[in-house]
Amino acid sequence: SNTVNIQMEEDAQALEEVVVTGYGSTSKKKVTTSISQVSSEDVQKVSVANLSGALQGNATGIQVSQASGAPGGEVRLRIRGATSINGSNDPLYIVDGVQVETSSTVSNSFGGQQNSALSSINPNDIESIEILKDAASAAIYGSRGSNGVVIITTKKGKAGKPVISVGSYAGFQNPVNKYDVTNYGEWLKYGDAYYANSGRFPNGRWTAAVTGDLSFTGYSQEELDAYYNSVANQGDNYMDAIYKDNAVVRGLDVSISGGSEKTKYYIAGNSFKQEGVILGQDYLRESFRMNLSQDFTDKFRFIGGASVTNEKQSLVNGDNNIYGVLSTGILESPGNNIYNPDGTFDSSSYLFSNPVQNALENEATGNTFRVLVNAEFQYDLFDWLTFSSKWGLDNLEFYQKTYLPSTSTRGAGSNGLAEDRQRVIRRLMTTQGLSVNKNFSDFSVGGFLGFEYNGRHSRLTVAERTGFASPFLKNVTQGATVTNAEGSYSESNLVSFIGRASLGYKNKYLLEASIRADGSSVFGPNNKYGYFPSVSAGYIVSEEDWFRNDVLTFLKLRASYGITGNDSGIGTYEALPGVGSVSYAGAVGTALTTIGNPDVKWEETTQTNFGATLGFWNDRITLEYDYFKKDTDDLLLNVPLPGNSGF
Numbered sequence: 001s002n003t004v005n006i007q008m009e010e011d012a013q014a015l016e017e018v019v020v021t022g023y024g025s026t027s028k029k030k031v032t033t034s035i036s037q038v039s040s041e042d043v044q045k046v047s048v049a050n051l052s053g054a055l056q057g058n059a060t061g062i063q064v065s066q067a068s069g070a071p072g073g074e075v076r077l078r079i080r081g082a083t084s085i086n087g088s089n090d091p092l093y094i095v096d097g098v099q100v101e102t103s104s105t106v107s108n109s110f111g112g113q114q115n116s117a118l119s120s121i122n123p124n125d126i127e128s129i130e131i132l133k134d135a136a137s138a139a140i141y142g143s144r145g146s147n148g149v150v151i152i153t154t155k156k157g158k159a160g161k162p163v164i165s166v167g168s169y170a171g172f173q174n175p176v177n178k179y180d181v182t183n184y185g186e187w188l189k190y191g192d193a194y195y196a197n198s199g200r201f202p203n204g205r206w207t208a209a210v211t212g213d214l215s216f217t218g219y220s221q222e223e224l225d226a227y228y229n230s231v232a233n234q235g236d237n238y239m240d241a242i243y244k245d246n247a248v249v250r251g252l253d254v255s256i257s258g259g260s261e262k263t264k265y266y267i268a269g270n271s272f273k274q275e276g277v278i279l280g281q282d283y284l285r286e287s288f289r290m291n292l293s294q295d296f297t298d299k300f301r302f303i304g305g306a307s308v309t310n311e312k313q314s315l316v317n318g319d320n321n322i323y324g325v326l327s328t329g330i331l332e333s334p335g336n337n338i339y340n341p342d343g344t345f346d347s348s349s350y351l352f353s354n355p356v357q358n359a360l361e362n363e364a365t366g367n368t369f370r371v372l373v374n375a376e377f378q379y380d381l382f383d384w385l386t387f388s389s390k391w392g393l394d395n396l397e398f399y400q401k402t403y404l405p406s407t408s409t410r411g412a413g414s415n416g417l418a419e420d421r422q423r424v425i426r427r428l429m430t431t432q433g434l435s436v437n438k439n440f441s442d443f444s445v446g447g448f449l450g451f452e453y454n455g456r457h458s459r460l461t462v463a464e465r466t467g468f469a470s471p472f473l474k475n476v477t478q479g480a481t482v483t484n485a486e487g488s489y490s491e492s493n494l495v496s497f498i499g500r501a502s503l504g505y506k507n508k509y510l511l512e513a514s515i516r517a518d519g520s521s522v523f524g525p526n527n528k529y530g531y532f533p534s535v536s537a538g539y540i541v542s543e544e545d546w547f548r549n550d551v552l553t554f555l556k557l558r559a560s561y562g563i564t565g566n567d568s569g570i571g572t573y574e575a576l577p578g579v580g581s582v583s584y585a586g587a588v589g590t591a592l593t594t595i596g597n598p599d600v601k602w603e604e605t606t607q608t609n610f611g612a613t614l615g616f617w618n619d620r621i622t623l624e625y626d627y628f629k630k631d632t633d634d635l636l637l638n639v640p641l642p643g644n645s646g647f
Contacts, residue, residue, distance in 0.1 A: 020130045020151050022140035022514075023448045023498065024435065032510050032538035033137035033560050034609050034626050036060060038129040040155070050075045050119045051126065051152070061133045061626070062148075071274035072283030072313045074116045079133055079148030083605050083632045087569025091131075091148040092141055095121065096305055096374040098392030099144075099454060101425050120309040120370040120396075122270045122287045124167070124253045127155045134628060135562030135607035139534035140500055142516035143565035146605040146632070154305060156291050157257040157264035165257075170250040175243045175277045184335035185232035192224065236338045238329035241356050247275035259293075266291040266305075278325055279359035280316040285309065304375040315364040315400075322352040323362070323410045329355040345407070353409035362410065363403040363474070371395040384438040394427040405471045416468030418476040419484070426457045433498070444504040454494040461487045490572040493521045508543035512536050518602075520567060524575040527601035534562030542615075554615030554622075561609075565602035569636040575600045592646070605632045 019028045019037055028037070036059035043054040055077065056064040063081075067074040082089040093100050102118055130151040132138045138145035182190065191206030204216035204224055216224070255268035272285045291305035317324040322331070328350070336349040338356045345357040376390040400421040404411030411417050433450025465479025473479075500514035515533045523530070541547055541555040577596035581588060611626040 020128065020153055021137065022132065022149065022151075023431070023433065023450065023500065024446070026446075026502075029540070029554075029556070030504065030510055030538070032512050032536040032558050033132070034061070034134035034558075034611055034628070035137055036062070036131040036133065038131070040127050043123050043126050043129065050116050051121055051123045051129070054123050055129065055131075059131050060624070062131060068318055069277065070281050070283075070313075070315070070318065071276045072116070072119050072285070072311065075118075077150070079131060079150075080607075080628065080630060083146045083630070084566050084569055084603055084635065086636050086638065087566050087603060089147055091150050092138075092144045093118065093150050093152065095152045095372060096154055096392075097376065097390055097431070098372065098374045098394060099427060099429060100372065100394050101396050101427055101456075103425075119283075119285065120287070120311055120368060120372075121152065122253075122268070122272070122285070122289065122307075122309070124251075124255075124270060125154045125268055125287075125289050125307070127153045129153075134560050134609040134626075135564045135605065135630075136512075136514075136534040136536040136560030136609065137562075138564050139532045139562035140498060140514045140516055141564070142496060142518040142532040143494075143520060143530050143567045143602045145532070145564040146566035146603065154289065154291060154307075155255075155257070155266050155268070156293060157259045157266040159259055159261050159264060162256055162258035165253070165255045167253040168251065170248065173247040173249055173275070173277055174245050178239050178243060179330055181237075181239055181330065182334060183232045183237075184234040185228035185230070187334050188231070189224070189228045231335070235335040238332065238334075238338075238355050241338055242279050242325050242329050242359060244275070244277050244279060247277045249274045262295040264293045276314075278316065279356065280314060280325065280362075282314045284312045286311075299380040301378050302376070303378070304373075306371070306373045309368070309370045309372075311366075311368040311370075313366040313368075315366055316359050317362070317364075323358055325355050325359040328352050328358060347407070347409050347412075350409070357408060358410075361405055361408045363401075365401050367399045369397045381434075384436060386435045386437075388431070388433055388435060390431040390433075392427075392429045394425075396425045398423045398425075403474045406468060407471060414466035414483070416471070416473075416479070417464065417466045417483075418468065418474060418479055419462065419464040420476045422461045424457075424459045428455045428457075429453060442506045444502075444507075446502040448498065448500045450498045452494075452496040452498060454496075456492045458490045459488070491521075492572050495519045506543070508540040510538035510540070514562075518565070518567075520602075522567060522570045522572055522575065522600075523602065524598040524600040526598045530565050530602050530604075532563050532565055534560065536560035536562075551616055552614060553618050554613070556613040558611040558613070559609070562607060564605050564607070566605065566632075567602045569603060570600055595641075600636070601634060603632060603636055604634050605630060607631075 017028045017037070018025050019031055019035055021035065038055060038058045042058045043051065055062060061080050063078040065076045067076055077091060078089060079091050090102055093102055132149040132151065138149045141149050188207045188210065192204055195201040195205040196203040202217045203221065204219050207224065208214050208216040251272045253268065253270050255266065257266040259265050268289045270287045274283045276282055287307060287309040289305065289307040294302045296302065318326065321327050331352055332350050332355065337346050338354060340346045345354050345361060347354050347357060371393065373393040376388055378386055378388045380386050402419045404417045406412055406416040429452065431450055431452045433448055436445060436447040438445045462484060463476050464484035465476050465481060466483050467480030468478060497517045500512070502512040504510050513535045515531065517529055517531050519529045537559050539557045541557060542553065547555070575597055577592055578594035579590055580593040582591045607628055607630045609626060609628040611624065614623040
């Protein structure tokens, strides 16, 4: 017989994984800043419409909260807390090197039912997510990095035979912990108790006022209790009527990837649908993505991708709204019927509005069409020096249609109302840079030197009409009276100069520094450029010859300091005085509408970070600890001006 001896080699790769950083990448082992990484396996564990929801519980130092329970609704991500009062506290999102628009495009009239521009990114297309948490890692993004940076890398093809992947899932959602509202009898009972306890009214005063029968004030408590029980089930239960059971969630993903050593591709399609647990809400996303890489020569290559996404969201009025579905279901007194005997909605018995009528008769839809393109050309000038030319486009078109029929409470006063709202946001960017990666003797040197341009264009058009002769006439052009017609256009530009250098010695002493200069059209003339430096260092103790431990097999100490900015609190033209047309005494003329502030500048956040990374038993278990101090200065706050100032 033959004996074959096999010895298995350890494959501890947790700290050798590649981590994407700002304008580059490195191994997780050599990271000197605070960065969390989330893999595609972690993202795809849960079926969510928004990738922010997939981050919950998968990374430290971040807080994920849902603004509403609406399908496709806004999910808020906070990295190490908030930094601004007036500006945005959302992080900067980078998808395959392209900054993407993240602002909500839904009208505020839907009270809490904001959408999220990030929902157009299919979570199943994501290869990895890096979250830059400290200022040293985010400072290279300058005036946009104070709230942290989320870098998203989508899947790429690999050399080999075509791999076809099909994934499908379906599930159900059911509401839990619904509001336990009082029935009609309990409502009368508690009202009577309130008035009786005041000592100023006889028992039964509330029931007498509601029913119009003053004889209730002479009832005994036993007689009142009997009446409460007899009318306990009068009217419909609003909570049972507005909530849906077994709301369907389903998804379908199809992809094909493969290629040769020179040409690699990844093509994917996705369909995701989520019904709301409240009447009138649902969400549908359909997307297509293609990523392609091509090596033209050993030195010249192309890396690019494009995605097209179409979303449709059915909306209902939500929080803090007397026409909201859930809010009126709580606010309205019990005892009313939702429908009249002839099947029409009963709107006359309600103090505010019929909650089910609000959900089913008022119509509101939002359609989002997004095109995201990235293209990069790389040329190796030397084996240690690479020139890259990167281009990106994020085109976001949103169309919202609202129709309130004359039969609804909200539309009755205007004999029906229709509104069309269209918003187009276009971001263009380009980055031209040189990357250095050189090893010699015991030293390793890396760096990046580049120029970047970011342009943002936004256009908003709103049209509203009232007076609709028939509920079958729903288009805004079919209304009799124009009540609102407005439009706006804004443009902002950002030019940046970027530099980063890193130095390693004997694979255990690590040093990195970066600086970015941002010049923005939204900054005031007196503060046109902002400068954002950072420095970080690391010491891999476990690389020392004297460090030998079978349990603690890896130990790295880190320290970093950096300055980042936040320019989201500055209006596009806030630094400049504004002129507009005004009407006065029957004549039309021009006047200053805004004063302008030549000193307006970005908010500035300074952050110091100390951390340690530990690996146990050849990185089977890893532990990261961070201590940070974060201070924000130059906060922007609007100052009210007296009326006699003219503004």
